[in-house]
Amino acid sequence: MSSFFPSVYDLAMQPxxxxxxxQIRNRILSKTAGRVLEVGAGTGINFPLYKNAAVVDAIEPNQAMIDKSQSRKNEAVVPIHIHQQSAENLEFPDNTFDCAVATLVFCTIPNPPKALEEIKRVCKPQAKILFFEHVKMKQPALAFAQETLNPIWKRICDGCHLDRDTLQTIRESGMKVTNVTAYYKGLFLVVESENINK
Ligand SMILES: C[S@@+](CC[C@H](N)C(=O)[O-])C[C@H]1O[C@@H](n2cnc3c(N)ncnc32)[C@H](O)[C@@H]1O
Structure with missing residues (x-):
């Protein structure tokens, strides 16, 4: 993992x-409650937006991202605990969390099915699991453009894939998808799901 990407991430995302x-982040995070797991918290952009959670355990493997997130941790109105961990190997006991959040992360996680299995394991039954992800688009010409750009994009953006069908991967994990909202012609999806299959 590079330290270049963390240094430009916030600036690149600003527009x-x-x-x-x-607004999308606020809408998702307003649905969180109790003890929350945030997966791949990056520069901590979500931290100040949590209002209803009791406590957030944020995991992030990249130390440069963790360093950048400290100031946002200090701005947060709910307690945030940052752990250097990967989603595929969560160091929490089974049934720990009431809710989990992943924003713009499943494009980058090397093994998405394993990460979903781990999230299910550490979440309680009926826990809400909320995603905001960019995905491969349905429109064939746009999907083709994403596939074509993908090799160079992955190199520039620290392993981010443009062509993942994350909604299908979530469905295949056994989580119950309860709502899907599409933005930017389906490039971005908010997926709300429940941990039913334990
Ligand atoms: C595009 S950034 C998104 C950051 C933040 N969640 C947001 O909404 O802006 C992707 C993040 O996923 C993290 N990541 C990469 N591999 C991961 C893994 N195996 N488990 C958890 N997070 C991972 C990266 O280090 C990076 O911080």
């Missing part, structure tokens, strides 16, 4: 954050 992502 989208201002335009719509801030």
């Amino acid at each position: 989208l954050e201002k335009r719509s992502f801030r």
